[in-house]
Amino acid sequence: MTAGPAEDTRTRLLHTALRLFTEHGVEGTSLQMIADALGITKAAVYYHFKTKAELTEAVAEPGIRDLDELVLRAGAQKRRGAQVDLLLEGFVDLVVRHRTLVALFSSDPGLIRAIEKSAHGGMEGFGQALLGILSGPAPDTTSRVNAMVALTGIAMAGGSPDLASLDDEELRTELLDVGRRLLGRPRRRTHLPVSTL
Numbered sequence: 001m002t003a004g005p006a007e008d009t010r011t012r013l014l015h016t017a018l019r020l021f022t023e024h025g026v027e028g029t030s031l032q033m034i035a036d037a038l039g040i041t042k043a044a045v046y047y048h049f050k051t052k053a054e055l056t057e058a059v060a061e062p063g064i065r066d067l068d069e070l071v072l073r074a075g076a077q078k079r080r081g082a083q084v085d086l087l088l089e090g091f092v093d094l095v096v097r098h099r100t101l102v103a104l105f106s107s108d109p110g111l112i113r114a115i116e117k118s119a120h121g122g123m124e125g126f127g128q129a130l131l132g133i134l135s136g137p138a139p140d141t142t143s144r145v146n147a148m149v150a151l152t153g154i155a156m157a158g159g160s161p162d163l164a165s166l167d168d169e170e171l172r173t174e175l176l177d178v179g180r181r182l183l184g185r186p187r188r189r190t191h192l193p194v195s196t197l
Contacts, residue, residue, distance in 0.1 A: 019100075063094065067126055070091065070094060071130065084133065091130070092172055096158060097168075106159050131148060150183055
């Protein structure tokens with residue numbers, strides 16, 4: 001089934017907005033700039049998104065949706081080791097799949113505000129859910145620090161322009177290896193992408 005013109009325009013709007021947000025930041029990107037980049041009228045942008053905040057939320061939505069699903073899947077695992085492994089592998093996959101978005105999540109206040117409307121109470125809520133799974137119940141200081149460094153480091157490295165030359169599989173392998181070492185998890189030969197879990 002082929003996407004209709006309205007759906008295609010919406011998709012193009014989201015891709016263009018993400019590109020311009022990366023170049024100019026959310027605050028530095030206007031709806032007029034997005035319209036100009038697409039060669040459409042500002043009214044055409046308003047047809048799909050009534051405000052820039054609505055557009056920003058739509059740009060962030062795929063990453064938020066994937067993160068929400070990952071937290072639920074990992075939390076549903078019976079064994080603690082399975083929870084940690086699924087969350088770590090899924091988080092790395094998410095970071096690699098959404099590299100550009102992750103870079104914005106890490107640095108742009110405009111995008112961070114869009115996340116505040118998410119189901120887990122924004123970035124702080126997501127962070128607490130992820131840390132809770134990785135560090136376990138009643139964690140000691142070392143476990144909490146390792147979990148925090150693993151999550152923050154994976155996100156920052158995955159979205160870093162300095163690693164943009166790495167292909168997805170190479171980046172995934174390196175991030176998983178670092179994450180496993182930090183969390184004291186054994187190395188595994190294969191991983192399951194989030195989409196197949």
